Amino acid sequence: MEFHLAPLENVSCWAFRKIYRGASDSYTGMLSLTNLIKRKNTWDEIDTFKIEGQKQWIQIATSKEVECDNFLKKLEEEIKKNPEKNNIYGIQLNCSCPSPGLINIGQGPALIKRSTKVINILRELLKQDKYKIGIKLRLGLNEIEVKQRKIFTLLKELEKIAIENKNFTNVTIHFKHAQESSSKEYNYSLLNEISSYNLPIIINGGIRNAEDIQKLIGSIDPQNIKNIKGIMIGREAMKNPDCFMEIRKKLDKVNQFFAIRNLKEIKGEFEDNCKIHTPKHNYLKTIKERTPWA
Ligand SMILES: Cc1cc2nc3c(=O)[nH]c(=O)nc-3n(C[C@H](O)[C@H](O)[C@H](O)COP(=O)(O)O)c2cc1C
Structure with missing residues (x-):
């Protein structure tokens, strides 16, 4: 099973991601392609x-x-200019950020209902053979779209892409629609049906520990479990950077990982990382505001 540290805008800089031992995958925060194409300084991110x-x-x-x-x-x-950045495994298309500014320009979860558009974007990204491609979805833009089962139309199309191209490697699902607040309870009633599609699924939303993962996996029909490729954690990871090690110790039943750290040690590691590659001020500010250890 894969253990993904969630993309966290203005948080997931290198110095932050590096403290996450036991995480198999990590992400930059969401970056606008328009900005990357037009503005030089966005590439620092x-x-x-x-x-x-x-x-x-x-x-x-x-x-x-x-x-x-x-x-x-x-x-x-x-990458040619900065070969030390040549450690990119993949590119993930965001179809999940609930920001109205993004939705108003037809991006993020506004794309869920536009399966042809999503497939066309993914095909463009898949024209190269160096990077894996993934997508992060919500259950829909809003409750109406969930009821209209828009996500299932899209999953059907994504199945075709997955057969066509081995570089399309995962579909992360944040199990809420884009109008639901972060404090609202997660509703995993669609998990079993979603995992019946022939797609490598990463489950995201409200996961805190190994027991949460076992409960989710236990709710899936045995024949669908093969489609669960991993889980993704955001907020719990911000609170507890050792959560992936704690989970893997329980689930993988191995002690290959490092000792658990106290918050002071985590802070120290983060500060050392910042000396090597200093994050932008807004990252440092958000990390300080949003984590108990910084
Ligand atoms: C501070 C913060 C920043 C986030 N930034 C992004 C982002 O850039 N891209 C994205 O797909 N999701 C973003 N998310 C959502 C998380 O990736 C994740 O889907 C969400 O927090 C649910 O997972 P959790 O319950 O484990 O936190 C962000 C969440 C938080 C709390």
Whole structure:
């Protein structure tokens, strides 16, 4: 099973991601392709310097196929200029951020109902063979879309992409629609049906520990469990950077991971990382505000 540290805008800089031992995958926060194409300084946020044991993803937001080709070209230029950033495993398309600014321009979860558009964007991204491609979805833009089962139309199309191209490697589902507040209880009633699709699913939302994962997996029909590729954690990971090690000790039943750290040790590691690759001020500010250890 894979253990993904969630993309966290203005938080997931290299210095932050690097403290997450036991996480198999990590992400930059969401980056607008329009900004990456037009603004030089946005590339600082692609800080994919080496992290032992983690597959690193860039998360992007776009609704324009043409931006993908442009971005992939610029990405290669960036890697040539900064070869130490050449540790990118994959690119994930964001169809999940609930920001009205994003939805109003047809991006993020506004794309869930537009399966042809999503497939066209993914096909553009899949024209290269260097990076894996994934997608992060919500259950729909709102309750109406959930009732209209828009996500299932999209999953059907994604199944075709997964058969066509081995570089399409995962579908992360944040189990809420985009109008639901972060404090609302998660409703996993669609999990079993979603996992019946022939797609590698990463489950996201409200996961805190190994017991939560076992409960979710236990609610899936045995024949569908093979489609669960992993889980993703955001807020609990911000609280407890050792959560992946704690979970893996219980689920993998191995003690290959490091000793659990106290909050002071975590802070110290983060500060050391910041000396190597200093994050932008807004990242430092958000991390300080949103975590108990910084
Ligand atoms: C501070 C913060 C920033 C976030 N930024 C992003 C982002 O850039 N891209 C994204 O797909 N999701 C983003 N999310 C959502 C998380 O990736 C995740 O889907 C959500 O928090 C649910 O998982 P959790 O219950 O484990 O926190 C963000 C969440 C938080 C709390």
